[in-house]
Amino acid sequence: MRRGNTPLCFLLSSHFGPDSTVNAAFRIGVHAADGATFAKERYKRMAKSPTYHMKSRMVVVLVAMIVLGFCVVLHQLFVLQIVEGESMQARALQHQLRTTRIGAKRGVIYDTNGEKLAVSADVSSVCIAPKLADTPEKEEAVIDLLAEYIGADKETVKKKLERKGSYYEVVKEKVEDDQADALMAAVGENGLTGVIFLEEDTRRYYPYGNFASAVLGFANNDNHGAYGLEAYYEKTLAGTPGRVVSMKNGAGVDMDMQYVQRYEAQDGNSLVLTIDETIQHYLEKNLEIALSEHRVRNRVTGIVMDPKTGAVLAMASKPDFDPNNPYDIIDENVAKKLEEELAALPQDDSEESQKARQQARMETLYSLWRNYAISDPYEPGSVFKIVTAAGALECGAVTTQSGFNCLGYVTVNGTQYHCWYWTGHHSGHGAQDLTHAVMNSCNPAFIDIGQRMGAQNFAENFANFGLTQPTGIDMPGEAGSIYHGTYSVNDLASSSFGQTFKVTPIQMITAACAAINGGQLMQPYVVKQIIDSEGNVISNTEPVVKRQVVSKEVSEEMALILEQVVGGGGSGKQAAIPGYRVGGKTGTSEQLDDRKEDGRIPNTLSFFGFAPVDDPQVACLVLLDDPDIYNAFGSTVAAPIVGSILAETLPYMGIEPQYTEEELENIATQAPYLLNYDLHEAEYEVRRRGLKFRVIGNGAKVLKQVPGAGELIPQDGVIVLYTEEEGAGELIPVPDVVGKTLQEANQSIVGSGLQISVQGEQIEGTHSVVSAQSPDAGEMVEAGTVVTVECVAAEPPAQP
Incomplete structure (x- = not known):
């Protein structure tokens, strides 16, 4: 801008001064306008004809962008194919x-x-x-x-x-x-x-x-x-x-x-x-009877074992459960007890109350699921005297001729220990040898034996019989024992007759078997074989001898001593079985650490039995935990239960009875009086007369018997014991057997649930026929009734 021919910058300079702010700003604006004009012109020139340098830069940038794009794609492919390949493939397959x-x-x-x-x-x-x-x-x-x-x-x-x-x-x-x-x-x-x-x-x-x-x-x-x-x-x-x-x-x-x-x-x-279904049935049947008959508050437990191998032939605890529906309570008494327990708990719907009820139910179920034969230690009582006696004989502390004097009590270090005999007689057993001390189950005598052994020998013997460690049986939940680490004088006294320590039933029967099987401590087991789905054998379980605990000679002595407990009129006489040599030991123990709120100390009644004495093939231990009966002992309660189990098991195993002359003379021909007997007592009375029995009903007492008391019954005959009113009056018709051969008559009568008594001529084969029978054919009689038939010789058939 000019005024005439004079530049504007000159006029401003002259008016404001060369260093004024206005003049400086004007100069800056002029230079900026000139720069913009220059850049615009330069851009036009470049747009018309890019230089080689600019072209090179553009190519470099383009290539870089392409490479970067490929890198991104390659990275995504790597992630999809390698990093997430399996998951992407799985997602695809999920849809396909x-x-x-x-x-x-x-x-x-x-x-x-x-x-x-x-x-x-x-x-x-x-x-x-x-x-x-x-x-x-x-x-x-x-x-x-x-x-x-x-x-x-x-x-x-x-x-x-x-x-x-x-x-x-x-x-x-x-x-x-x-x-x-x-x-x-x-x-x-x-x-x-x-x-x-x-x-x-x-x-x-x-x-x-x-x-x-x-x-x-x-x-x-x-x-x-x-x-x-x-x-x-x-x-x-x-x-x-x-x-x-x-x-x-x-x-x-x-x-x-x-x-x-x-x-x-x-x-x-x-x-x-190794479980035998038949022997398991014999065991469970008798345990169920005992549970009801003796009103057992807690449990009845039993084990049947092959004493020579450690194989478990049967094992059970009652009450139990149905594994098809394990959360159902099938025992009426247990269910009733749980109902009472639940009724005593708060009934509101709070979370705490619901948890309490659920816990009570689950504790009841857990108690039913437990295998008490291996999981629950108990104080074994006098059954343990087998271990004490065997150990004392082995270490030389006593012999079978050693003498002991029982006054009915003994005082050790200021503590008085009574013999069971004192309770009813206020006296003791007097002088006795080892055999009679075992037969009498005399506590003072065994305290003496323990003192003669000494604490160290006693502890070593205890461990030697496997009672400080679980047996290692192939089942879950096996418990260990609870025992003294060191023995005071009083610990030794009480332990010698089976108190103040605890072992499991499987430990006890394994130790007892070692005392009578030749002296070998066996590893118990329940699985004999593992086979595949085609029946091919994958593995066999062989018997395992852990160690020799006593000599064969000591073991034979112990078997003979224990035979006297049963057959010699000792405490286990109710386990006797005519025709068989049975040995055993009774046990009555107090569970001292389980005192109830009313001060009552529960008892455990037990019996260990085995047979035959000269060649043990089967052993059985039965325990009744807290029976509700007065003045009960293992000798009167547990022994007949084991006797019943062995009486059925021995013939089943093919072990035939061998009757002595005295037994043959004492076999009764008249049925004994059994009405109102507890079932196991009645079974014992039948067995000791060389007879057999059949039980009808699920009761605990005999309400009726056939044949009746005093009626004649043939040798090896069967007495039917009714334990419930229902079924006791059921009648069956007597078959017509006149004119039939003796073999045919026997099959017809026995097959009808009756018994046969033969009179007259009995000729082997088919040459003996029935000429008369009583009762008459068609008469209605009760099961077990004896049908007497009279036989005559028949003419043999003519030879062709």
Whole structure:
């Protein structure tokens, strides 16, 4: 800008001064305007013709961008293919494949003779695919069908259907085949194929219910072993599940069979036990009678063992449970006691009250599931005198001729210990040798024996018989013993006759067997073999000798001493069985650490018995924990129970009776009076007369007997004992046997539940026929009635 020919900058400078702010600002603005004009012109020149340098830069930038893009793509590919490859592949397969589980069958559990005690059967799990129930109509149909055919809760099914992203929800497990087949037929009819589907599975069954439940345990709903052998041998029994992999279309429905791959389940291996179903039955039957007969407050426990091998032939605790439904309480007395306990608890709906009730119920169930034969130590009492006597003989502290004097009590270090004999007589057994000290179960004599041994020998003997360690039996939950680390004078006195320490029943019977089997401490076991699903033997269990605890000579002496306890009129005489040499030892112990609120100290009554004495084949230990009877002893309660078990077991094992002349002379021909006897007392009276018995009913006392008291009964005859009114009056007709051969008559009469007494000529073979009978044919009589037949010789058939 100019005024005339004079520049504006000159005019400003002259007016404001050359260094003024206005003049400086004006100069800056002029230079900026000139720079902008220059840049604009330069850009125009460059746009028209880019230089080589600019082209090179552009190429470099472009290449860098392309490389960077490839790097990003490669990184994503690396992440998708390598880092997340497996998960992405799994997600893809999830939309393309359906995997259905096939449950493996658990191995069978057999008894020693091949009887099935635990088996698995095919069942199904009912499942749904909520994603495919894509309309309200389908949802409603699914809910209705599942409620109708398998009893599913509608609200539960509805909640599962709300999980719309899921192809797999289990509605109900262990559905039987008939239910599953009916459901799937309805599924097809209603167009719900794929929405409702099945998974193959198995369910555990126990054919004999509560039979041997303490040994077997049970498997839970997931088919895993929870208790007993089922838990201990879980890996052996479980097997490996299989699966069916099938392709599904876009609608989620399975495609044709050509797209199905099946991987079969591998069944588990099976167990063959040492348990004998028949002997187990004899044991459980007698324990159940004892539980009722003697009103046992806690438990009745029994073990039958092969004393030479340690194989357990039977084991049980009563009351028990049904492994098919382990959460049900099947014993009426236990259920009643629980109801009373629950009634005493707060009844409100608070969380604390609910927990208390649940805890009470679970404690009751746990007590039923426990195997008391291996899990609960007890004070063994006088049965332990077997160990004390054997150890004293072995270390030379006493001989069979050693003498002991019983005054009825003995004082040790200021503490007075009484003999059981003192209670009723206020005197003692007097002078006696070792055999009579054992026969009389004399505490003062055994205190003397313990003192003669000394604390060190006693402790070494205790450990030598395996009583400081668990036996190692192949079952879960075995407990150890509770014993003195060091023995004071009084500890030694009380321990010598089986008090102030605790061992488990399995420890006690194993130690007692070592004293009479030749002196060998055996490892007890219950599994004889493991076999695969084809029956091939995978492994055998061989008997294991832990050590020699006493010499063979001492063992033979102990067997003879214990025979006198039973057959010589000792404390175990009620275990005697005519025709068999039986040995044993009684036990009556106080559970001193279990004093009740009313001051009562519970007793445990026990008896250990074995036979034959000269070659022990079977041993049995029975314990009654806290029976509700006055002035009870192992000699009067436990001994006859063991006698009953052995009386049935010995003939079953093929061990025939060998009667002495005295026994043959004393075999009665008249039925004894048995009315109102406790069942085990009645059985003892029948046995000692060389007769047999059959029990009808589940009661504890004899209400009726056939034949009646005083009636004639043939040798080896059977007395029927009725323990319930129901069934006692049932009559059966006498068969017509006149004209039949003696063999035919015997089969007909015995087969009708009657007994036969033969008079007249008895000729072997078929040459003896019945000429008369009494009672007459067709007469109605009670089971067990004796039918007398008179026989005559018949002409032999003519030779052809």
